[in-house]
Amino acid sequence: MIHLLTIVGARPQFIKAAAISHAIREEFADSISEDILHTGQHYDRNMSDGFFDELDIPHPRYNLGVGSGTHGAQTAAMLRGIEEVLLSAHYDGVVVYGDTNSTLAGALAAAKVGVPVFHIEAGLRSFNRAMPEEVNRVLTDHLSTLLFAPTATAVENLRREGFDEGMVIRCGDVMLDNVSHYLPCCERYSSLTLPEGPFIFATLHRDFNTDSRERLENILSGLYAAARRLGAAVLMPLHPRTRQRLGNFHITLDDTVLHTVGPLSYLSTLHALSRCQLVMTDSGGLQKEAFFCGRPVVVLRPETEWVEIVEAGAAILADAAPDRIVAAAERLWNTTPVLCGDFGDGAAASTILKHIILHFGHRGDASKRPADGQRMASGA
Numbered sequence: 001m002i003h004l005l006t007i008v009g010a011r012p013q014f015i016k017a018a019a020i021s022h023a024i025r026e027e028f029a030d031s032i033s034e035d036i037l038h039t040g041q042h043y044d045r046n047m048s049d050g051f052f053d054e055l056d057i058p059h060p061r062y063n064l065g066v067g068s069g070t071h072g073a074q075t076a077a078m079l080r081g082i083e084e085v086l087l088s089a090h091y092d093g094v095v096v097y098g099d100t101n102s103t104l105a106g107a108l109a110a111a112k113v114g115v116p117v118f119h120i121e122a123g124l125r126s127f128n129r130a131m132p133e134e135v136n137r138v139l140t141d142h143l144s145t146l147l148f149a150p151t152a153t154a155v156e157n158l159r160r161e162g163f164d165e166g167m168v169i170r171c172g173d174v175m176l177d178n179v180s181h182y183l184p185c186c187e188r189y190s191s192l193t194l195p196e197g198p199f200i201f202a203t204l205h206r207d208f209n210t211d212s213r214e215r216l217e218n219i220l221s222g223l224y225a226a227a228r229r230l231g232a233a234v235l236m237p238l239h240p241r242t243r244q245r246l247g248n249f250h251i252t253l254d255d256t257v258l259h260t261v262g263p264l265s266y267l268s269t270l271h272a273l274s275r276c277q278l279v280m281t282d283s284g285g286l287q288k289e290a291f292f293c294g295r296p297v298v299v300l301r302p303e304t305e306w307v308e309i310v311e312a313g314a315a316i317l318a319d320a321a322p323d324r325i326v327a328a329a330e331r332l333w334n335t336t337p338v339l340c341g342d343f344g345d346g347a348a349a350s351t352i353l354k355h356i357i358l359h360f361g362h363r364g365d366a367s368k369r370p371a372d373g374q375r376m377a378s379g380a
Helices: 011-027 049-054 071-088 102-112 132-142 154-161 175-187 213-232 240-248 266-275 286-291 309-312 322-332 348-363
Strands: 002-008 031-039 093-096 117-118 146-149 168-170 199-203 233-237 258-261 278-281 298-300 316-317
Touching: 002 011, 002 071, 002 102, 002 348, 011 031, 011 049, 011 093, 011 175, 011 199, 011 286, 011 348, 031 348, 049 266, 071 102, 093 102, 102 117, 102 132, 117 132, 117 348, 146 154, 146 348, 154 168, 168 348, 175 266, 175 286, 199 213, 199 266, 213 233, 213 258, 213 322, 240 322, 266 286, 278 286, 278 322, 286 298, 286 309, 286 316, 298 322, 309 316
Parallel strands: 002 031, 002 093, 093 117, 117 146, 146 168, 199 233, 199 278, 233 258, 278 298, 298 316
Antiparallel strands: none
16 A cells, blocks of 8 residues: 655645545555645635535645745745654655645655655746746756656656656646536535626736735736726635735725625636636636636736647736736637647546556555655754
8 A cells, every 4th residue: 555645735736636635535545545734834714624625635634734924934834844744654655736835845855754756737837936936846846756747848848957757747737637527516516606797707816916016006907907898897806915915005996897705615716717708817727727617818927837828829928017918808808718638638636646656566565665763864
Protein backbone atom coordinates (compact mmCIF):
# COMPACT_ATOMS: atom_id res chain seq x y z
CA MET A 1 0.00 0.00 0.00
CA ILE A 2 1.34 3.43 -1.00
CA HIS A 3 0.66 6.06 1.68
CA LEU A 4 0.37 9.61 0.31
CA LEU A 5 0.15 12.92 2.14
CA THR A 6 -1.80 15.52 0.16
CA ILE A 7 -0.94 19.11 1.10
CA VAL A 8 -3.48 21.86 0.44
CA GLY A 9 -4.01 25.34 1.75
CA ALA A 10 -5.99 27.46 -0.71
CA ARG A 11 -9.29 27.27 -2.56
CA PRO A 12 -7.91 26.13 -5.95
CA GLN A 13 -6.03 23.30 -4.25
CA PHE A 14 -9.14 21.94 -2.55
CA ILE A 15 -10.80 21.74 -5.96
CA LYS A 16 -7.83 20.01 -7.60
CA ALA A 17 -7.44 17.64 -4.66
CA ALA A 18 -11.06 16.54 -5.06
CA ALA A 19 -10.30 14.87 -8.38
CA ILE A 20 -7.35 12.93 -6.95
CA SER A 21 -9.19 11.99 -3.77
CA HIS A 22 -12.20 10.67 -5.69
CA ALA A 23 -9.98 8.65 -8.02
CA ILE A 24 -8.12 7.09 -5.08
CA ARG A 25 -11.38 5.96 -3.47
CA GLU A 26 -13.09 4.86 -6.69
CA GLU A 27 -10.21 3.26 -8.63
CA PHE A 28 -7.13 2.78 -6.47
CA ALA A 29 -8.33 2.03 -2.93
CA ASP A 30 -6.49 -1.31 -2.94
CA SER A 31 -3.11 0.26 -3.69
CA ILE A 32 -3.13 3.88 -2.41
CA SER A 33 -4.21 5.52 0.83
CA GLU A 34 -4.34 9.27 1.43
CA ASP A 35 -4.20 11.66 4.35
CA ILE A 36 -4.77 15.38 3.85
CA LEU A 37 -2.82 18.17 5.51
CA HIS A 38 -4.41 21.63 5.43
CA THR A 39 -1.91 24.41 6.09
CA GLY A 40 -4.65 26.89 6.95
CA GLN A 41 -3.50 29.38 4.31
CA HIS A 42 -7.17 30.00 3.50
CA TYR A 43 -9.12 29.80 6.74
CA ASP A 44 -12.45 31.56 6.07
CA ARG A 45 -15.16 28.86 5.88
CA ASN A 46 -16.29 30.12 2.46
CA MET A 47 -12.70 29.83 1.23
CA SER A 48 -11.87 26.59 3.03
CA ASP A 49 -13.90 24.16 5.17
CA GLY A 50 -17.02 24.35 3.03
CA PHE A 51 -15.17 22.88 0.06
CA PHE A 52 -14.39 19.63 1.87
CA ASP A 53 -18.09 19.07 2.56
CA GLU A 54 -19.33 20.21 -0.84
CA LEU A 55 -16.80 18.24 -2.89
CA ASP A 56 -16.92 15.16 -0.65
CA ILE A 57 -13.22 15.34 0.21
CA PRO A 58 -12.07 13.61 3.41
CA HIS A 59 -11.57 16.23 6.10
CA PRO A 60 -7.89 16.94 6.84
CA ARG A 61 -6.09 14.70 9.28
CA TYR A 62 -3.80 17.63 10.03
CA ASN A 63 -4.62 21.34 10.11
CA LEU A 64 -1.72 23.67 10.81
CA GLY A 65 -3.92 26.77 11.19
CA VAL A 66 -1.18 29.03 9.82
CA GLY A 67 -3.48 31.82 8.64
CA SER A 68 -2.33 35.01 6.97
CA GLY A 69 1.06 36.71 7.19
CA THR A 70 3.96 37.84 5.07
CA HIS A 71 5.16 35.35 2.45
CA GLY A 72 8.27 34.49 4.42
CA ALA A 73 6.58 34.13 7.80
CA GLN A 74 3.70 32.13 6.37
CA THR A 75 5.94 29.76 4.41
CA ALA A 76 8.26 29.27 7.39
CA ALA A 77 5.37 28.34 9.70
CA MET A 78 4.08 25.85 7.15
CA LEU A 79 7.53 24.38 6.60
CA ARG A 80 7.98 23.74 10.31
CA GLY A 81 4.55 22.16 10.72
CA ILE A 82 4.78 19.93 7.64
CA GLU A 83 8.25 18.73 8.61
CA GLU A 84 6.97 17.72 12.06
CA VAL A 85 4.23 15.63 10.45
CA LEU A 86 6.62 13.96 8.01
CA LEU A 87 9.04 13.07 10.82
CA SER A 88 6.32 11.69 13.08
CA ALA A 89 4.38 9.56 10.55
CA HIS A 90 5.38 7.40 7.60
CA TYR A 91 4.42 8.65 4.13
CA ASP A 92 5.76 7.29 0.87
CA GLY A 93 5.09 10.47 -1.08
CA VAL A 94 3.79 14.01 -0.81
CA VAL A 95 1.33 15.45 -3.34
CA VAL A 96 1.33 19.22 -3.89
CA TYR A 97 -0.73 21.35 -6.25
CA GLY A 98 -0.16 24.54 -8.18
CA ASP A 99 1.86 27.49 -6.94
CA THR A 100 0.91 28.78 -3.48
CA ASN A 101 3.07 29.14 -0.38
CA SER A 102 1.53 25.85 0.79
CA THR A 103 2.85 24.20 -2.38
CA LEU A 104 6.40 25.39 -1.87
CA ALA A 105 6.43 24.62 1.86
CA GLY A 106 5.15 21.09 1.25
CA ALA A 107 7.69 20.38 -1.48
CA LEU A 108 10.62 21.80 0.49
CA ALA A 109 9.73 19.99 3.72
CA ALA A 110 9.36 16.68 1.89
CA ALA A 111 12.57 17.08 -0.10
CA LYS A 112 14.52 17.90 3.09
CA VAL A 113 13.46 14.65 4.79
CA GLY A 114 13.79 12.47 1.71
CA VAL A 115 10.13 11.91 0.80
CA PRO A 116 9.28 11.92 -2.95
CA VAL A 117 7.35 14.99 -4.16
CA PHE A 118 4.63 14.72 -6.80
CA HIS A 119 3.78 18.14 -8.27
CA ILE A 120 0.40 18.39 -9.96
CA GLU A 121 0.16 21.33 -12.38
CA ALA A 122 3.89 21.41 -13.00
CA GLY A 123 5.61 23.35 -15.77
CA LEU A 124 3.43 26.45 -15.78
CA ARG A 125 5.31 29.67 -16.39
CA SER A 126 4.25 33.31 -16.55
CA PHE A 127 7.93 34.32 -16.90
CA ASN A 128 7.23 37.11 -14.41
CA ARG A 129 9.42 36.61 -11.35
CA ALA A 130 7.70 39.54 -9.63
CA MET A 131 4.78 37.17 -9.03
CA PRO A 132 5.21 35.14 -5.82
CA GLU A 133 3.34 32.32 -7.56
CA GLU A 134 5.97 32.14 -10.29
CA VAL A 135 8.75 31.78 -7.73
CA ASN A 136 6.77 29.08 -5.92
CA ARG A 137 6.06 27.03 -9.02
CA VAL A 138 9.62 27.15 -10.36
CA LEU A 139 11.15 26.13 -7.04
CA THR A 140 8.56 23.39 -6.51
CA ASP A 141 9.28 21.90 -9.92
CA HIS A 142 12.98 21.71 -9.09
CA LEU A 143 12.22 19.94 -5.79
CA SER A 144 9.90 17.37 -7.34
CA THR A 145 10.34 13.68 -8.09
CA LEU A 146 7.59 13.49 -10.71
CA LEU A 147 6.21 16.52 -12.53
CA PHE A 148 2.63 16.20 -13.76
CA ALA A 149 2.26 18.74 -16.56
CA PRO A 150 -1.28 19.50 -17.75
CA THR A 151 -0.46 20.67 -21.30
CA ALA A 152 2.12 20.38 -24.07
CA THR A 153 3.24 23.94 -23.31
CA ALA A 154 3.98 22.99 -19.70
CA VAL A 155 5.97 19.96 -20.88
CA GLU A 156 7.98 22.15 -23.26
CA ASN A 157 8.72 24.67 -20.48
CA LEU A 158 10.20 21.87 -18.38
CA ARG A 159 12.18 20.48 -21.33
CA ARG A 160 13.77 23.89 -21.87
CA GLU A 161 14.78 23.99 -18.22
CA GLY A 162 16.63 20.70 -18.61
CA PHE A 163 14.38 18.30 -16.70
CA ASP A 164 14.89 14.60 -17.36
CA GLU A 165 12.13 13.37 -19.68
CA GLY A 166 11.43 10.46 -17.34
CA MET A 167 10.40 12.89 -14.60
CA VAL A 168 7.79 14.71 -16.70
CA ILE A 169 4.35 13.28 -17.44
CA ARG A 170 1.78 15.06 -19.56
CA CYS A 171 -1.42 14.09 -17.79
CA GLY A 172 -4.12 16.60 -18.70
CA ASP A 173 -5.81 18.91 -16.23
CA VAL A 174 -7.51 17.68 -13.05
CA MET A 175 -9.78 20.73 -13.14
CA LEU A 176 -11.29 19.42 -16.36
CA ASP A 177 -12.01 16.18 -14.46
CA ASN A 178 -13.95 18.21 -11.90
CA VAL A 179 -15.85 20.40 -14.36
CA SER A 180 -16.91 17.33 -16.32
CA HIS A 181 -18.13 15.69 -13.11
CA TYR A 182 -19.83 18.61 -11.36
CA LEU A 183 -21.14 20.89 -14.12
CA PRO A 184 -24.26 18.81 -14.89
CA CYS A 185 -25.43 19.02 -11.25
CA CYS A 186 -24.11 22.43 -10.13
CA GLU A 187 -27.38 24.36 -10.49
CA ARG A 188 -29.26 21.84 -8.39
CA TYR A 189 -26.93 22.36 -5.43
CA SER A 190 -26.20 26.07 -5.80
CA SER A 191 -27.96 28.64 -3.62
CA LEU A 192 -26.65 31.56 -5.68
CA THR A 193 -29.13 34.14 -6.97
CA LEU A 194 -28.01 35.29 -10.41
CA PRO A 195 -28.66 38.73 -11.95
CA GLU A 196 -31.57 38.98 -14.34
CA GLY A 197 -30.56 39.26 -17.97
CA PRO A 198 -27.05 38.97 -19.41
CA PHE A 199 -24.21 39.38 -16.94
CA ILE A 200 -20.43 39.37 -16.59
CA PHE A 201 -18.89 37.17 -13.92
CA ALA A 202 -15.84 38.92 -12.45
CA THR A 203 -13.24 38.07 -9.81
CA LEU A 204 -10.25 40.06 -8.58
CA HIS A 205 -7.79 38.89 -5.93
CA ARG A 206 -4.13 39.10 -7.06
CA ASP A 207 -2.16 41.33 -4.72
CA PHE A 208 -0.59 43.32 -7.56
CA ASN A 209 -4.14 44.34 -8.57
CA THR A 210 -5.72 44.82 -5.17
CA ASP A 211 -2.80 46.45 -3.36
CA SER A 212 -2.42 49.21 -5.94
CA ARG A 213 -5.13 51.85 -5.74
CA GLU A 214 -4.43 52.90 -9.32
CA ARG A 215 -4.75 49.40 -10.75
CA LEU A 216 -7.81 48.62 -8.66
CA GLU A 217 -9.61 51.78 -9.75
CA ASN A 218 -8.62 51.28 -13.41
CA ILE A 219 -9.97 47.73 -13.44
CA LEU A 220 -13.24 48.81 -11.83
CA SER A 221 -13.53 51.67 -14.32
CA GLY A 222 -13.05 49.28 -17.24
CA LEU A 223 -15.50 46.82 -15.72
CA TYR A 224 -18.20 49.48 -15.30
CA ALA A 225 -17.67 50.89 -18.80
CA ALA A 226 -17.80 47.44 -20.42
CA ALA A 227 -20.97 46.51 -18.55
CA ARG A 228 -22.73 49.72 -19.58
CA ARG A 229 -21.58 49.38 -23.19
CA LEU A 230 -22.91 45.82 -23.35
CA GLY A 231 -26.07 46.40 -21.31
CA ALA A 232 -24.99 43.81 -18.76
CA ALA A 233 -24.82 43.49 -15.00
CA VAL A 234 -21.67 42.35 -13.20
CA LEU A 235 -21.64 39.62 -10.56
CA MET A 236 -18.51 39.77 -8.42
CA PRO A 237 -17.71 37.56 -5.43
CA LEU A 238 -15.39 39.62 -3.25
CA HIS A 239 -12.21 37.99 -2.03
CA PRO A 240 -11.42 38.99 1.60
CA ARG A 241 -8.26 40.82 0.47
CA THR A 242 -10.18 42.78 -2.16
CA ARG A 243 -12.90 43.77 0.30
CA GLN A 244 -10.25 44.95 2.77
CA ARG A 245 -8.37 46.99 0.19
CA LEU A 246 -11.55 48.67 -1.03
CA GLY A 247 -12.09 49.84 2.54
CA ASN A 248 -8.47 50.89 2.97
CA PHE A 249 -8.62 53.01 -0.18
CA HIS A 250 -12.13 54.33 0.61
CA ILE A 251 -13.39 53.12 -2.77
CA THR A 252 -17.18 52.94 -3.06
CA LEU A 253 -18.52 50.41 -5.53
CA ASP A 254 -21.21 51.33 -8.06
CA ASP A 255 -24.06 49.05 -7.03
CA THR A 256 -26.16 50.07 -10.03
CA VAL A 257 -23.83 47.90 -12.12
CA LEU A 258 -21.94 45.70 -9.70
CA HIS A 259 -23.64 42.97 -7.67
CA THR A 260 -21.22 41.76 -5.00
CA VAL A 261 -21.46 38.57 -2.98
CA GLY A 262 -19.14 36.78 -0.59
CA PRO A 263 -16.70 34.06 -1.72
CA LEU A 264 -18.59 31.36 -3.60
CA SER A 265 -18.59 27.61 -3.23
CA TYR A 266 -17.26 25.59 -6.14
CA LEU A 267 -20.71 24.53 -7.31
CA SER A 268 -22.04 28.09 -7.14
CA THR A 269 -19.03 29.24 -9.16
CA LEU A 270 -19.80 26.65 -11.84
CA HIS A 271 -23.45 27.74 -11.77
CA ALA A 272 -22.41 31.35 -12.42
CA LEU A 273 -20.03 30.29 -15.17
CA SER A 274 -22.69 28.21 -16.89
CA ARG A 275 -25.07 31.20 -17.07
CA CYS A 276 -22.86 34.25 -17.64
CA GLN A 277 -21.96 35.73 -21.03
CA LEU A 278 -18.39 36.68 -20.21
CA VAL A 279 -15.76 36.25 -17.47
CA MET A 280 -13.31 38.89 -16.27
CA THR A 281 -10.66 37.67 -13.85
CA ASP A 282 -7.06 37.71 -12.68
CA SER A 283 -7.37 34.10 -11.48
CA GLY A 284 -5.54 31.38 -13.37
CA GLY A 285 -7.92 28.67 -12.24
CA LEU A 286 -11.04 30.59 -13.22
CA GLN A 287 -9.63 31.19 -16.70
CA LYS A 288 -9.56 27.43 -17.21
CA GLU A 289 -12.93 26.78 -15.58
CA ALA A 290 -14.50 29.41 -17.84
CA PHE A 291 -12.90 27.82 -20.90
CA PHE A 292 -14.08 24.36 -19.85
CA CYS A 293 -17.61 25.81 -19.48
CA GLY A 294 -17.49 27.44 -22.92
CA ARG A 295 -17.19 31.04 -21.70
CA PRO A 296 -14.74 33.67 -23.03
CA VAL A 297 -12.38 35.46 -20.64
CA VAL A 298 -10.95 38.96 -20.31
CA VAL A 299 -7.73 38.43 -18.33
CA LEU A 300 -7.00 41.27 -15.91
CA ARG A 301 -3.26 40.67 -15.99
CA PRO A 302 -0.44 41.46 -18.43
CA GLU A 303 0.35 37.74 -18.91
CA THR A 304 -1.11 34.30 -18.28
CA GLU A 305 0.27 30.83 -17.62
CA TRP A 306 -2.58 29.42 -19.70
CA VAL A 307 -1.40 30.59 -23.13
CA GLU A 308 -3.43 27.81 -24.77
CA ILE A 309 -6.66 29.65 -23.95
CA VAL A 310 -5.39 32.89 -25.51
CA GLU A 311 -4.12 31.02 -28.57
CA ALA A 312 -7.55 29.40 -28.95
CA GLY A 313 -9.13 32.87 -29.16
CA ALA A 314 -11.06 32.29 -25.94
CA ALA A 315 -9.20 34.86 -23.83
CA ILE A 316 -7.68 38.32 -24.27
CA LEU A 317 -5.04 39.90 -22.04
CA ALA A 318 -6.33 43.33 -21.02
CA ASP A 319 -4.23 43.99 -17.89
CA ALA A 320 -5.58 46.95 -15.87
CA ALA A 321 -6.20 49.30 -18.82
CA PRO A 322 -9.85 50.46 -19.00
CA ASP A 323 -9.83 50.90 -22.80
CA ARG A 324 -8.35 47.44 -23.35
CA ILE A 325 -10.85 45.89 -20.94
CA VAL A 326 -13.78 47.44 -22.83
CA ALA A 327 -12.38 46.49 -26.25
CA ALA A 328 -11.74 42.90 -25.16
CA ALA A 329 -15.22 42.59 -23.66
CA GLU A 330 -16.86 43.84 -26.84
CA ARG A 331 -14.81 41.50 -29.00
CA LEU A 332 -15.58 38.42 -26.89
CA TRP A 333 -19.19 39.16 -25.93
CA ASN A 334 -20.96 37.00 -28.51
CA THR A 335 -18.33 34.26 -28.83
CA THR A 336 -18.61 30.69 -27.56
CA PRO A 337 -15.21 29.03 -27.17
CA VAL A 338 -14.85 25.43 -28.25
CA LEU A 339 -12.89 23.21 -25.89
CA CYS A 340 -9.68 21.97 -27.49
CA GLY A 341 -7.78 18.83 -26.57
CA ASP A 342 -4.83 20.63 -24.98
CA PHE A 343 -6.12 19.92 -21.46
CA GLY A 344 -6.65 16.18 -21.79
CA ASP A 345 -9.71 13.99 -21.78
CA GLY A 346 -11.10 14.53 -18.27
CA ALA A 347 -9.22 11.55 -16.77
CA ALA A 348 -6.10 13.31 -15.49
CA ALA A 349 -6.43 12.06 -11.90
CA SER A 350 -6.43 8.44 -13.00
CA THR A 351 -3.37 9.01 -15.20
CA ILE A 352 -1.49 10.69 -12.33
CA LEU A 353 -2.19 7.90 -9.86
CA LYS A 354 -1.20 5.19 -12.35
CA HIS A 355 2.17 6.90 -12.80
CA ILE A 356 2.68 7.22 -9.04
CA ILE A 357 2.05 3.47 -8.68
CA LEU A 358 4.43 2.82 -11.59
CA HIS A 359 7.08 4.99 -9.92
CA PHE A 360 7.03 2.86 -6.78
CA GLY A 361 6.93 -0.30 -8.87
CA HIS A 362 10.20 0.75 -10.48
CA ARG A 363 11.74 1.60 -7.11
CA GLY A 364 10.46 -1.49 -5.33
CA ASP A 365 7.67 -1.96 -2.79
CA ALA A 366 6.80 1.38 -1.15
CA SER A 367 6.41 -0.41 2.18
CA LYS A 368 10.17 -1.11 2.13
CA ARG A 369 11.10 2.58 2.08
CA PRO A 370 13.04 3.90 5.13
CA ALA A 371 11.02 3.98 8.34
CA ASP A 372 10.31 7.19 10.24
CA GLY A 373 13.45 6.97 12.34
CA GLN A 374 15.57 6.69 9.19
CA ARG A 375 14.32 9.92 7.66
CA MET A 376 16.96 12.60 7.24
CA ALA A 377 16.14 14.48 10.41
CA SER A 378 19.62 15.84 11.12
CA GLY A 379 20.87 19.17 9.86
CA ALA A 380 22.73 19.42 6.55
